[in-house]
Amino acid sequence: MKAVAFFLLSFSFFFSSTAFSQKAFEMEDIFSLQYANEVQISPNGDQIVYRKMGYDVMSDKSTGSLWILNKDGSNHRKLTVNDQSESSPRWSPSGDRIAFVSHGKNGSEIFIYWVKTASMARMTQLPQSPSSLTWSRDGSQLAFSMFVPSSPPVIANIPKSPKGAKWAKKPRITDRLNHESDGRGYIPTGFSHLFVMPANGGAVRQLSSGDFQHRGSLSWSTDNKSIYFSANRNPDWEYDFRNSELYKITLDKGEITPLTDRDGPDYAPAVSPDGKMLAFMGFDDRREAYQNRMLYLMNIDGSQKRVISQDLDASVSSIQWDADSKGIFFNYDHHGNGKIGYVTLNGKLTKIADHRGGTTLGRPYGSGMFSVSNNGLIAYTYSRPNHPADIALVNKKGQNWTRLTSLNASLFNYKKLGEVEEIWYNSSVDGRKLQGWIVYPPNYDTTKKYPFMVENHGGPILNYGDRFSIEMQLYASAGYVVFYPNPRGSTSYDEEFANLLLNNYPGEDYNDVMDGVDACIAKGIAHEDQLFVTGGSAGGIMSAWMIGKNNRFEAAVVVKPVMNWISKLLVADNYYGYANSRYPGQVWENPTNYWNFSPISLVGNVETPTMVMVGMNDLRTPPSEAKQLYHALKLRKIPTVLVEIPEASHGIARRPSNLMTKIAHTIAWFDKYR
Numbered sequence: 151m152k153a154v155a156f157f158l159l160s161f162s163f164f165f166s167s168t169a170f171s172q173k174a175f176e177m178e179d180i181f182s183l184q185y186a187n188e189v190q191i192s193p194n195g196d197q198i199v200y201r202k203m204g205y206d207v208m209s210d211k212s213t214g215s216l217w218i219l220n221k222d223g224s225n226h227r228k229l230t231v232n233d234q235s236e237s238s239p240r241w242s243p244s245g246d247r248i249a250f251v252s253h254g255k256n257g258s259e260i261f262i263y264w265v266k267t268a269s270m271a272r273m274t275q276l277p278q279s280p281s282s283l284t285w286s287r288d289g290s291q292l293a294f295s296m297f298v299p300s301s302p303p304v305i306a307n308i309p310k311s312p313k314g315a316k317w318a319k320k321p322r323i324t325d326r327l328n329h330e331s332d333g334r335g336y337i338p339t340g341f342s343h344l345f346v347m348p349a350n351g352g353a354v355r356q357l358s359s360g361d362f363q364h365r366g367s368l369s370w371s372t373d374n375k376s377i378y379f380s381a382n383r384n385p386d387w388e389y390d391f392r393n394s395e396l397y398k399i400t401l402d403k404g405e406i407t408p409l410t411d412r413d414g415p416d417y418a419p420a421v422s423p424d425g426k427m428l429a430f431m432g433f434d435d436r437r438e439a440y441q442n443r444m445l446y447l448m449n450i451d452g453s454q455k456r457v458i459s460q461d462l463d464a465s466v467s468s469i470q471w472d473a474d475s476k477g478i479f480f481n482y483d484h485h486g487n488g489k490i491g492y493v494t495l496n497g498k499l500t501k502i503a504d505h506r507g508g509t510t511l512g513r514p515y516g517s518g519m520f521s522v523s524n525n526g527l528i529a530y531t532y533s534r535p536n537h538p539a540d541i542a543l544v545n546k547k548g549q550n551w552t553r554l555t556s557l558n559a560s561l562f563n564y565k566k567l568g569e570v571e572e573i574w575y576n577s578s579v580d581g582r583k584l585q586g587w588i589v590y591p592p593n594y595d596t597t598k599k600y601p602f603m604v605e606n607h608g609g610p611i612l613n614y615g616d617r618f619s620i621e622m623q624l625y626a627s628a629g630y631v632v633f634y635p636n637p638r639g640s641t642s643y644d645e646e647f648a649n650l651l652l653n654n655y656p657g658e659d660y661n662d663v664m665d666g667v668d669a670c671i672a673k674g675i676a677h678e679d680q681l682f683v684t685g686g687s688a689g690g691i692m693s694a695w696m697i698g699k700n701n702r703f704e705a706a707v708v709v710k711p712v713m714n715w716i717s718k719l720l721v722a723d724n725y726y727g728y729a730n731s732r733y734p735g736q737v738w739e740n741p742t743n744y745w746n747f748s749p750i751s752l753v754g755n756v757e758t759p760t761m762v763m764v765g766m767n768d769l770r771t772p773p774s775e776a777k778q779l780y781h782a783l784k785l786r787k788i789p790t791v792l793v794e795i796p797e798a799s800h801g802i803a804r805r806p807s808n809l810m811t812k813i814a815h816t817i818a819w820f821d822k823y824r
Contacts, residue, residue, distance in 0.1 A: 172566050174592045174627035177810045179565065180620060181207045184557040185538035186531050187214065187509050188237060188519070193245040195523030196221055197265075199229060200541060201237055202557070203509075205806045212804075216250055221527065221543060223554040229263060230270055236261075238281075242289045242349070249273075249283055249292055249349070260292065262349065273351045281342075284368040284377075285349070292349050293377055295365045298356070299340040327388045330723045332769040333799040344368070344379060346401060357404050362387060367418045371450075372425030376400050380417035380430075383408070391726065392435055396428070396452075409452035416446075424475040426450055427495075431466060437731050439655075440611045440641070440648040445469060445480060445493060458497045463644040466491075472546065473524040479546075481506060483516045483642040485585055486615030490520050490530060492546065502548045507617045508533025508540070512803035513605075513686075514587075514619040514634065515612060516642070522546070529554075535570035535589075537562060538618045566592035568626030570616060575669035577638070579658045582647075586635035586666045587616060588675065589626045601704075601824050602676035603630040604667060606685030606692040610651060610659065613642040621803075621813055628817045630682070631675055637662030653733055655747060656695040663692065664700070678702065682820045686710050686812075687771060687800065691749060694779060697760060698752025705823040707761040707816045710771045710800060713753075713778040715744040723769040753782040759789035761819040763812065765798030791819070 181204075188201040198221065201214040216236045219226035230236065235253040242249070248263040252272075258279035263270040273292075274280075280294040303325050311317040322336060330336050342365040344357040358364045362383045369378045382394045383406070396409040396416050409428070410416040414435035419428055428448050433441045445459035445466045459466055459480075466480040477494045479502065488506035493499050507518040508531050518539060520530035532542035532553060540555040568589040577584055591600060603625055607614045614634045625632045636642065637659040639651035651657060670676035681703045685693045690711030697706045712718045716737045719725050729736045737744050745751055760783055764776035773794065783790035793815050795808055803809040 172593065173564060175565050175567055175623045176627065177624060177813065179561060180806050180810065181205050182558075182561045183511065183538060183620075185508055185511065186541045186555060186557065187539065188239060189521050189529050189531055189541060190239050190241055190248075191221075191521045191523045191527060191529040192241050193243060193524045195525045195527035196245075198521075198529045198541060198543075198554070199239045199241070199248055200529075201239065207806075210805050210807050212806075216248075219541075219554060221554075223552075226555070230261075232261075232270075238283050240283050240285060242285050243287060244289055247289070247349070249285065251280060251283065253279075260294070260347075271351070273349075274347065274354060276354070280345075282366060282368050284370065286370045286374045287372050288374050290349055291346055291374065293344065293346050293357075293368050293370065295342050295368070296345055297338070297340055297342050299338055302339045327726055328391070328723075330769055332723050333801055333804070335767070335769070344377065344399065346377075357399055357401065358406070359404070367420075369419045369421045369428075371398075371421060372423075375402070378409075378419040378421060378428060380419060389726075392437075392731075394432075396430055409448070410455070418469060420469050420471055420478075421450065422471050422475040423473055426475070428452075429469055429471065429478050431469060438649050439639075439652040439732050440645065442645045443467065445478065447495060458493055458495060459499070461497060462491070462493075462499055465641065468519055470520075470522050472522070472526070479520065479522050479528070481518075481520070483613060483615070486514075486516075486587075486613050486636055486642050488516050488518050488533075488615070488617075490528065490544075500548070502528065502546065503530060503542070503544050503551070505532055505534060505542075505616075506530050507615070508538040511538050511618065511620050512809060513607065513621050514614045514617040515607070516615060516617075533617050535616050535618055536567050567623055568592055568632070569594065570622075572616060573633075573666070573669065573673075575666055577658070577662050578665050579661045582638070582662075584635065584637060584662050584666065585643075586633055587614065588670070589619075589622045589632040589634075590675075591626045591629050591631065594631075599677055599680065600629060600631045600675075601680040601682060601820065602667075602670065603632045603820065604663065604681070604683040604685075604693075604696075605632055605634045606663065606683070606689035606696075607634065607636070607640070608685070608687035608689050609641075610639045610655060610688035610692070611641055611648050612688075613640045615642070620809065624813050625817065628821075630817075630820070631670075633666060633670055633676070635663055635666045637666075651732075653743070655732065656692060656749070657747075659692065660695055660699060663696065667702075680704065680824065682706070682823075684709065684816055686802070690771070694749035695752065697758040698749055698755050701755075701757045703758050705759045705761075705820050707763060707819055708776070708779060709763045709812065709816075710765065710768055710802065711749065711762075711775055711779065712771050713750040713775045714748045716741055716748065717778070718771065718775055719744070721772050721774065750778055750782065753779065754786070756783060756786070756788055759819075759823055761791050761793060761815065763793040763795070763802075763815065765795045765800060765802050765808075767797055768800045770800035 203214045216229040238251045260274045278297045282295045347354045398407045416432040443465040448455040464482040468481045490503040509517040518531035526546035531539035544551045571588045684707040686709035762780040780792040
């Protein structure tokens with residue numbers, strides 16, 4: 151059978167590739183996808199190392215290994231002969247070595263790869279996984295952060311069990327505010343600390359101490375005697391969880407000096423190449439639903455703090471100094487598109503590149519990264535709606551753009567993807583211009599009538615954009631026109647727009663989505679008798695809210711929703727983070743307000759056949775939330791079904807098989823009501 155399939159493939163390719171180009175994207179194709187991640191360009195700009203990602207069909211998870219190529223795209227090859235998962239590549243300052251982390255059966259270790267000889271060696275025997283791997287300026291040392299376990303509290307002891315007895319497991323006891331995390335589960339007791347080690351191997355030495363978390367990006371001083379980092383070492387750090395400060399720690403004595411002290415997060419310190427200044431990100435916390443992350447600058451001693459991104463109404467991220475210390479590169483999003491920007495020390499802004507992204511494949515969220523060489527070449531993850539992240543190269547003036555890889559050409563040369571079209575329309579609430587995208591089924595015929603699916607994004611303070619998406623493409627392949635909007639509360643417009651949901655969620659974002667549906671009906675691509683709605687997390691909240699507000703949809707799939715803010719907020723892993731930034735007061739102080747924004751308050755209006763879906767290990771929107779909707783609809787005899795996915799956390803799509811389960815069940819439920 152395989153021989154026949156190969157013959158037919160070869161025959162058709164030889165005479166015509168047209169038939170294959172018309173084949174739609176399928177679920178099995180997920181395991182053929184590859185994308186670039188963790189891109190790092192060498193200091194001289196001649197080579198690029200990156201983590202090539204894919205999905206392993208046997209282990210049912212994403213995997214990554216390190217690859218390297220020249221700046222012209224030539225000599226593209228795997229970096230090592232290692233068959234283990236590899237990550238976090240970091241060029242030495244001279245470009246002669248690459249430090250990276252390899253994840254094996256016995257844990258994660260730091261390796262060094264020598265570029266000239268193509269040899270490598272393991273440098274560590276670590277008890278925990280390292281993070282934030284960073285070279286010293288002279289290439290002689292490596293710094294990193296690592297978790298240090300501690301003993302949990304003991305309340306009482308019981309008699310010791312007899313030898314061979316099978317007693318119950320010991321209780322899990324905690325006295326921490328933050329004790330569990332979705333996708334991770336129960337958080338072991340302990341704290342992350344800073345460590346240093348010789349780059350050629352040797353003793354690993356712990357620098358920081360105390361019952362504080364020390365993690366995030368690190369930056370060395372130019373004399374290699376100190377490291378700058380962010381943490382919250384305030385006495386009330388556990389309850390002051392939105393705050394963080396910048397610190398300097400000396401290598402010889404471990405002395406820690408605070409450099410900031412304001413109310414708000416300060417993080418991601420970056421020492422300028424000339425050693426005179428320190429760049430960082432943060433904001434003065436106003437306790438709102440959303441605030442832009444600003445780019446700040448100060449002298450190396452902490453004096454003369456000032457913001458230099460004030461002319462950009464967007465959040466910055468991933469800051470990197472120009473080699474001449476005259477400016478800083480950064481990421482930002484604008485209208486659903488990832489950008490790379492540059493700002494001079496006096497605040498002059500320039501856009502360098504578009505279409506950064508493509509490293510989150512499930513849904514079209516913002517993502518991606520870049521890396522800058524000493525001579526101003528920028529390597530970054532480049533994505534469009536028809537492919538996930540490849541590597542592109544551009545200079546610091548935004549010129550001489552080149553795409554270096556086409557990792558999925560062997561797949562997409564023979565696949566017909568759905569065309570993605572941007573749409574703008576006006577809000578009926580206040581006339582604001584709103585953005586969304588339409589994905590058309592492959593071989594879309596304007597004379598035919600197609601079912602129309604609304605896919606609401608999560609967050610809600612996130613954005614969808616013109617990026618490749620497995621889910622959107624598979625829904626389109628199933629014959630649906632897919633509409634995914636950025637209603638009020640979404641990022642990539644401006645700070646004021648994203649903050650419109652403060653004590654108003656769900657609110658007029660519902661009107662914004664429905665205005666998009668009506669705009670598509672007016673365009674003739676949606677039809678009143680063939681409307682469907684779905685979404686996950688905040689998108690699940692919106693989907694449940696929509697079917698409680700109207701009965702226009704033929705069917706709905708509500709995925710991992712919050713149905714009842716009162717019950718959710720004291721059960722979820724992030725239970726402590728909502729009061730007074732999303733809604734005023736704690737749930738027991740203002741229960742009526744929390745109830746009024748809970749979709750379960752509208753469940754008596756629902757007439758729409760509804761599938762409810764949730765991961766059984768979801769700690770962010772616990773299964774009890776989904777069950778409230780399912781049980782209410784069952785009691786009301788509304789057609790409904792509950793899909794519980796075993797071992798899945800809030801990120802259902804983390805495992806490819808669960809991603810397929812989510813998509814397949816959504817399509818099957820909608821097809822039932824087409």
